[in-house]
Amino acid sequence: MTLVQSLRTCLFTKLLTLRGRACRSEFWWLMLAALIFNLCGSVLLLIPLAGALVYAALSVWLGVANLTATVRRLHDVNKRGWWLMLPLGGALVACSAAVIMLSLYPGNYNAAMGVVSMACFFILALYLVLLIMCSVKGTDGPNRFGPDPLQAEQRPYLAPQGGYDLNATHRQFYPEADAGTYVPPQSKH
Numbered sequence: 001m002t003l004v005q006s007l008r009t010c011l012f013t014k015l016l017t018l019r020g021r022a023c024r025s026e027f028w029w030l031m032l033a034a035l036i037f038n039l040c041g042s043v044l045l046l047i048p049l050a051g052a053l054v055y056a057a058l059s060v061w062l063g064v065a066n067l068t069a070t071v072r073r074l075h076d077v078n079k080r081g082w083w084l085m086l087p088l089g090g091a092l093v094a095c096s097a098a099v100i101m102l103s104l105y106p107g108n109y110n111a112a113m114g115v116v117s118m119a120c121f122f123i124l125a126l127y128l129v130l131l132i133m134c135s136v137k138g139t140d141g142p143n144r145f146g147p148d149p150l151q152a153e154q155r156p157y158l159a160p161q162g163g164y165d166l167n168a169t170h171r172q173f174y175p176e177a178d179a180g181t182y183v184p185p186q187s188k189h
Contacts, residue, residue: 001025007033010065014072018081022072023149027134030069034062070130075145076138083133087126094119 001009006029014020041058044051071081094116101112141148 001029003029003033006030010069011061014068015061015065016068018068018071019075020072020146021076021138021143021149022069023076023138024073024135026149027069027073030065034066037062070134073134075143076149077133077136078139078143078145079133083130086130087123090119090123090126094123 001023002025006026009026010022010030014022037058041055044055044058047054067084070084074081074083097115097119098112101108101115105111138148138150141151
């Protein structure tokens with residue numbers, strides 16, 4: 001999948017789609033586009049109000065696309081989308097531990113900050129787990145979340161029951177012909 005195909009798919013076609021699967025190229029092209037937007041998009045903030053509104057709208061749009069593409073990418077490795085909530089759960093545990101630490105030992109901010117800093121490392125480790133999950137190759141063939149996205153991309157002429165779909169090959173070379181009719185190749189002589 002190319003950059004343009006990935007952006008078309010993630011930003012328009014499957015913007016709100018949590019079902020199905022996303023191949024690695026679809027996911028990583030979107031991540032690259034989000035990185036470039038975040039690096040270059042801050043120029044929009046130089047325009048006082050309109051720039052901030054445009055930046056906020058584009059950030060929300062890209063954030064939703066990022067979320068749904070990550071869920072579909074997790075589906076490709078046969079994991080549920082709820083794995084995306086793992087770092088959030090770690091953050092809630094960290095905040096709860098800091099509040100408990102401060103309630104047990106009022107005024108001991110060093111202990112609470114120690115708990116929070118250890119929790120930050122834990123949350124980073126959870127993000128690393130998600131990064132690894134999104135980086136590995138997806139399951140071959142269909143899984144519980146749908147058909148393999150690479151199968152249709154790499155082998156478009158394979159029939160679902162095995163073997164080659166000769167009608168699809170025929171339609172590629174002779175789109176003007178009806179399906180099932182044979183058109184002999186034209187001689188250039």
